Amino acid sequence: MKMLSREWLEEIISLLNERIVVVNQEGIVMYMDKAYCDFINTTMEEVIGKPVQDVIENTRMHIVAKTGKEEIQDFQPINGSVMVASRFPIVIDGEIVGAVGTVNFPDPEDLRGFKNNIQQLVNDLSYYRSEVEKELKSKYTFDDLVGDSPSFKKIKEFAKVISGSDSSVLITGESGTGKELFANAIHNSSLRGHHPFVPINCASIPEELLESELFGYEDGAFTGAKKGGKKGLFEVAKNGTVFLDEIGDMPLSMQSKLLRALQEREIQPVGGQKTVPIDVRIIAATHQDIQKMVEEGTFRKDLYYRLNVIQLEIPSLRNRKEDIKILSEMLLKKLEKKFYRKGVMLSPEVLERFKQHSWPGNVRELENVLERAINVLDDHIIKWNDLPLYLRELKKEEENVHQQETHVKRDEINLSLLPIQPLKDTVAMVEKQTIINTLEFTRGSKLKAAQLLGIGKTSFYDKCKAYGIK
Ligand SMILES: Nc1ncnc2c1ncn2[C@@H]1O[C@H](COP(=O)(O)OP(=O)(O)OP(=O)(O)O)[C@@H](O)[C@H]1O
Ligand SMILES: [Mg+2]
Known part of the structure; x- marks a missing residue:
C-alpha cells in the first residue's frame, strides 16, 4: 500500500484542533505546524533547527525528549494565554529519539469551570485577607487609656506627642500597667495607624522558632516548614508597627539578629540567601528591669540603645491610687456588658480597701478582682465579702509581697x-x-x-x- 504523502499529513494535522511541535533528542525543533507557527508569530523556516527553548515560552519539550516521561494536560502559559500542553517521547526501536508536543486552548467548559474555581479561591482569599487585616488593626486608642492622676496624665500626653515620630519606643513598667494598651494607642495615632499593628510575645515563642516567626523562612528551610515558605512578622507589618512584647525575654542570639535587622533595615529569611527590606516602627515593652539586665550582660547594650530612643515608663497603680476609683468605674462598665448586669458599684469600704492594697498586678489585678466580685454578686453593690480572700485579710500585704515565700x-x-x-x-x-x-x-x-x-x-x-x- 502507498504511504501517506507529506501533503496529506500536513492537511490532516491542520484539521486537528491541536498545534504540534516535534523535537529531536537534543531538543532541536524538527517540525512545527502552521497554526502553531502563526500562534507564536513565526514561520516554519524560522524555527526548524533551533533549540525549542528559544522558540516556545515555558516549554518542557527538551526535558521530555531526555527523560522519556510523558506529560499530559499540563498548563503552559504562552503568549499571555494559558494553554493545555501534552508532551510524549518518541521511542523507535526501544530508543528515545525525540518528543512530540501538542497544545490547545482548554475546552471552553473546562475553562469556565477552571475560572469559577479560581474566582472562588480569589473570593476566599480576599475574605481571609480582610479578616487577618482586621486582626492586625490595633484595637485601642488614647481614649481607652483611663486615669486622671498627674503622673498618668503626663505620660499619656508624652505618648501622644511621640506617636507622631517614627523612632523606636521602649515601654517599661510593672506587669498589668497597660504597656500593651499604650503600644496600641501610639500606633493608632501615628502615621502608620492605617497599616498593620503586629504584636509578638518574645517570651511565649520557643527560642528556636523566634527567628523564623520574625523574619520568615524560605521553602524547605527546615523539616516541618510550610511548602513555599512563610512571611515573617516584619514583612506582615509592612508600613506598620511591630510590637515586641516581653523584649527582656528575647534570647541573646536573637538580640544580635534583631539589632542587625534594625541597623540595616532589612532581614534575611531563615534558610534563604535573599534579603528583604523592612519598613516598620518598633515598639518594645518589658516589665523587667532592663537597665539592670544590660549591666548584668543579659541584654545587649547596643540593642537597648537602639530600642530606647524614646522611653515611656508607665506608673504602677500603687503610685497613682487616685486613679483606682475612675478605673474601677470604667472596668465595671466593661464587665457589666460581659455579665449582663447594670449599675454595679463599689461599697465605700471596698474602695477604701482598694486604696490600701499595693496592687502588684496593677490594672489587670484590679480587673480580675472586679470580675471575680461580679461573678459572686447578689445585688449591685460590691461589698467586703465579695472580695477574694487575700484582700479580705487585713494585714498589710506591702510587707507580705516582699517576703520570699508565697503568701x-x-x-x-x-x-x-x-x-x-x-x-x-x-x-x-x-x-x-x-x-x-x-x-x-x-x-x-x-x-x-x-x-x-x-x-x-x-x-x-x-x-x-x-x-x-x-
Ligand atoms: N490606663 C488604663 N485604662 C484602661 N485599661 C487599662 C489601663 N491600663 C491597663 N488596662 C487594662 O489592664 C489590662 C492589662 O493591660 P496590658 O495588657 O496593657 O498590661 P501590660 O503592662 O502589657 O502587662 P504585662 O507586662 O503583664 O504584659 C488590660 O486588660 C488593659 O485593658
Ligand atoms: Mg503586656
Whole structure:
C-alpha cells in the first residue's frame, strides 16, 4: 500500500484542533505546524533547527525528549494565554529519539469551570485577607487609656506627642500597667495607624522558632516548614508597627539578629540567601528591669540603645491610687456588658480597701478582682465579702509581697475538703490556683513564676492560656 504523502499529513494535522511541535533528542525543533507557527508569530523556516527553548515560552519539550516521561494536560502559559500542553517521547526501536508536543486552548467548559474555581479561591482569599487585616488593626486608642492622676496624665500626653515620630519606643513598667494598651494607642495615632499593628510575645515563642516567626523562612528551610515558605512578622507589618512584647525575654542570639535587622533595615529569611527590606516602627515593652539586665550582660547594650530612643515608663497603680476609683468605674462598665448586669458599684469600704492594697498586678489585678466580685454578686453593690480572700485579710500585704515565700500558707488549704469529681478536674483546679497564687507572689512576672514552679516558660504560658489567666 502507498504511504501517506507529506501533503496529506500536513492537511490532516491542520484539521486537528491541536498545534504540534516535534523535537529531536537534543531538543532541536524538527517540525512545527502552521497554526502553531502563526500562534507564536513565526514561520516554519524560522524555527526548524533551533533549540525549542528559544522558540516556545515555558516549554518542557527538551526535558521530555531526555527523560522519556510523558506529560499530559499540563498548563503552559504562552503568549499571555494559558494553554493545555501534552508532551510524549518518541521511542523507535526501544530508543528515545525525540518528543512530540501538542497544545490547545482548554475546552471552553473546562475553562469556565477552571475560572469559577479560581474566582472562588480569589473570593476566599480576599475574605481571609480582610479578616487577618482586621486582626492586625490595633484595637485601642488614647481614649481607652483611663486615669486622671498627674503622673498618668503626663505620660499619656508624652505618648501622644511621640506617636507622631517614627523612632523606636521602649515601654517599661510593672506587669498589668497597660504597656500593651499604650503600644496600641501610639500606633493608632501615628502615621502608620492605617497599616498593620503586629504584636509578638518574645517570651511565649520557643527560642528556636523566634527567628523564623520574625523574619520568615524560605521553602524547605527546615523539616516541618510550610511548602513555599512563610512571611515573617516584619514583612506582615509592612508600613506598620511591630510590637515586641516581653523584649527582656528575647534570647541573646536573637538580640544580635534583631539589632542587625534594625541597623540595616532589612532581614534575611531563615534558610534563604535573599534579603528583604523592612519598613516598620518598633515598639518594645518589658516589665523587667532592663537597665539592670544590660549591666548584668543579659541584654545587649547596643540593642537597648537602639530600642530606647524614646522611653515611656508607665506608673504602677500603687503610685497613682487616685486613679483606682475612675478605673474601677470604667472596668465595671466593661464587665457589666460581659455579665449582663447594670449599675454595679463599689461599697465605700471596698474602695477604701482598694486604696490600701499595693496592687502588684496593677490594672489587670484590679480587673480580675472586679470580675471575680461580679461573678459572686447578689445585688449591685460590691461589698467586703465579695472580695477574694487575700484582700479580705487585713494585714498589710506591702510587707507580705516582699517576703520570699508565697503568701498562701500551706495549712490554709484543707485538702480533706477537695470535691469528689473526676481527678483531672481537681488537678486542673489546684494547678490553676497555684499559678494564680504564684503570679500574685511574683507581682505578675511570668518568667519568675515559671521558675518558681519549676516549669518552662512556654509550658507556663500554655497553662495560663488554657486556664484563661492573663
Ligand atoms: N490606663 C488604663 N485604662 C484602661 N485599661 C487599662 C489601663 N491600663 C491597663 N488596662 C487594662 O489592664 C489590662 C492589662 O493591660 P496590658 O495588657 O496593657 O498590661 P501590660 O503592662 O502589657 O502587662 P504585662 O507586662 O503583664 O504584659 C488590660 O486588660 C488593659 O485593658
Ligand atoms: Mg503586656
